[in-house]
Amino acid sequence: MKIKQEVLKGFITGIISSIIGVFICTAILSRVKEKSIEATFQLFKAEGHLWMLLALGAIVNLIVFFLFLKKDLDYRARGVLLATMLVAFTAYGLYFL
Numbered sequence: 449m450k451i452k453q454e455v456l457k458g459f460i461t462g463i464i465s466s467i468i469g470v471f472i473c474t475a476i477l478s479r480v481k482e483k484s485i486e487a488t489f490q491l492f493k494a495e496g497h498l499w500m501l502l503a504l505g506a507i508v509n510l511i512v513f514f515l516f517l518k519k520d521l522d523y524r525a526r527g528v529l530l531a532t533m534l535v536a537f538t539a540y541g542l543y544f545l
């Protein structure tokens with residue numbers, strides 16, 4: 449039972465870190481394009497490039513994954529890996545739809 453809870457905590461952490469990563473990438477790209485964050489997000493949505501933001505946002509999961517491994521929280525790291533795979537499949541689906 450404890451193992452499932454640890455993996456779930458890692459999964460939730462991975463999803464949250466992906467959302468934060470998408471926000472950070474959108475903020476950086478909005479500075480480059482000299483537009484607001486909302487306008488930049490709407491631009492990517494209108495052009496059908498949301499998959500790019502998802503893929504770039506998942507890079508933050510790499511940091512969280514190795515942080516959990518360094519602290520010997522292997523099951524939480526597995527949860528982050530599962531969240532990363534979910535984000536990857538979602539980005540893949542958005543790319544081809």
